[in-house]
Amino acid sequence: FASQTPLACKSFIQNCLDNYYLGCEFHRVVPGFCVQTGDPSNTGDGGVNGAYGGPFADEIHSRLRFRTRGMVAMANANRPNSNGSQFFITLDKCEELERKHTIFGKVADATIFNVIRIGEGELEEGTERPVHPVRITGAEVVVNPFENVVARTKKAADADEAAKDTAADGKGKVRQREGRAQLSKARKNLVSFDDDDGDGGGDDDDDDVSGA
Secondary structure (H helix, E strand, O other): OOOOOHHHHHHHHHHHHOOOOOOOEOOEEEOOOEEEEOOOOOOOOOOOOHHHOOOEOOOOOOOOOOOOOOEEEEOEOOOOOOEOOOEEEEOOOOHHHOOOOOEEEEOOOOHHHHHHHHHOOOEOOOOOOEOOOOEOOOOOOOOOOOOOOOOHHHHHHHHHHHHHHHHOOOOOHHHHHHHHHHHHHHHHOOOOOOOOOOOOOOOOOOOOOEOO
């Protein structure tokens, strides 16, 4: 749902391109409700920064609802506009989550049965922690609707090439210093998106799916 929730979609795609989710466990399973992942620490307490270097705003869209299983949405820190990298997939309709979480995707076709199997795994007694958690082993971005979202390693390489071109153009040390400054800036802030948070007006009530 890139048009309706661009912030969440950009963050998710960026993390996929960067292999940020590689090795992440589905660390939380609530039978009949949701499965949750996206925390590289696999504790449920990490992954708070996501692709933006900090939490990003909710994007609540009236046409995106928790009316069926397979909806993919951002987990948060039990307060509005606290989205990071963690996300969850619903196992059933979850109308109690309406206007509390940003929905940015939906599981396609028969893949939902893999999600259901994750939701049926054995849990540690008295917890939502799987005994044998499923891990993410890879991610492929088949269609990327955002031209400015590329793998961070590629952005660093492009910045290196730009700096070399600047140094080789024969226009002196001033241009060379400018190239190095641009390279340094690129390495410190390799993801540069439009700062259009578009607060979706999420509820202030406690959320049922958190980053913890």
